[in-house]
Structures are given as C-alpha cells and as structure tokens.
Amino acid sequence: MCFSASASFVAGAALIPAGIYCARSAVRKDRTYLLLAAVPFVFSAQQFCEGLVWTGLGRDDAGLVRQASTAYLFFAVAFWPFWIPLSILGIETRKGVKQLLGAMTVLGLAWTWLYLPIAFDPDRWLVTEVVHHSIRYNFSEIPGFALAPPLAWRVGYLLLVSIPLTMACTRGELKPSGRIWSLLGGLALVTSFVVSYYVFWYAFTSVWCFFAAVLALFLCYVFHQLPKATYQQGRAWARRLG
Secondary structure (H helix, E strand, C coil), X not given: CCCCHHHHHHHHHHHHHHHHHHHHHHHHHCHHHHHHXXXXXXXXXXXXXXXXXXXXXXXXXXXXXXXXXXXXXXHHXXXXXXXXXXXXXXXXXXXXXXXXHHHHHHHHCHHHHHHHHHHHCHHHHCEEEEECCEEEEECCCCCHHHHCCHHHHHHHHHHHHHHHHHHHHCCCCCCHHHHHHHHHHHHHHHHHHHHHHHHCHHHHHHHHHHHHHHHCCXXXXXXXXXXXXXXXXXXXHHHHHC
C-alpha cells in the first residue's frame, strides 16, 4: 500500500483474524461461503507482499523488489477478477444469476492473460518505484493495453468484482441489516476506486488495493449476520461432497 512497509504489514496482520472469523463462521453456518471467507486471507498475503516490496526498495534490493512486486500484482491484477465472481457463484442458487456469474468468472480469466507478461518477464514490463510516498507499479507497456486502454481494463475489473458482490446482497439468507452492510461495502468499493483513480492516479494499483483490503473487514459483519445452516442445507452440502 501507500506510506510504508509497516502500514502494509499491519494491514496484512489485521486481516488474518478477520479471515479466521469468516472461515470459522462459514464452516459452522454454511460451507458454500468458504471461498468468500478466504478473501481476507488472500488480501493479507497481498499486503504482506507489498510490505516486502517496500522492504526491497528501502534496501535497494532489486531482486526482492522484482519478486515481491510480481507476487503482489498476481493478486492485484489476475486473481480478484476471477475469484470474486467464483466465490459468489458458489453460494448462488438462482439459475439466471448463476449463469451470469459463471460467464463473469470465465471473463475474469482475461486479467490472468493481461498479467502473464509481468510474470514471465518483469524486468521488461514492470517498473516499481516510490512516487509521493506511495508505490507505483508501472506496467503501462504490456501487450494487453494495445488491445484496450488501461481505463477500460480497470472499469471492467471494477464491474467484475462489484456486480457479484451486489448480487450477493439480494440473497435471502442474510438478515436485512447484513444485506444493507453488504451493499454499503460494495458502494464503498466503487467509491474507493473513483478516489484512487482521480486522487492517487500515480499509484492507483497500490492505493485501491489497500482500500479494498480494508473494506474486506466488512465481511466479518456479513458472516456474523449469516444464519446457521439448516439440517437440509447440511445434507445438501454432504451430497455435493459425496
């Protein structure tokens, strides 16, 4: 994230107990939510990666900066557009919504393709530097940006992570207060995108991912509001496994 290694490490550490709470709640209440419960853990790993980027920059360790930046961008660029619709797909039961989420999950793989040049040749396609006390990941020359401008990729990314979360808010399992907070979390995600793009444009990837990591704490309240699984739901889960 922006500001310092300590900010990234603290954010990563804070997300671990949040992930434990969400995972335990999913196991106790409804295991179809386990993929969604993993979100705080993944954000934690992502923030620890950026902490290592800061450490490498502070030590002038080009190897550490390259490896940690590549790992960080795997989550920031390739992982979330696929994982978020997939995690909501796992809990959805409405046929039409499931089909839409399935299509969005497949479409999210396009960001894996966008990321591949960075993974295979970071020295050519990626420059990591500090700008205004934030980390700037400059990968503006990757081939995917020749097909569509960066803004188009970013807006598509935002839609792939925000629309599934909005769909989850309409599910009946959550209490009304839980649906409201889920919707507010989705709106906050969109707001953080706009703020990051226009205010922190020079370090958009780093800053928006930090905001999103903090917003992942909303999931603790969502899982708190999730009712315990019924006996029939437990049997349905057992049939899926068996």
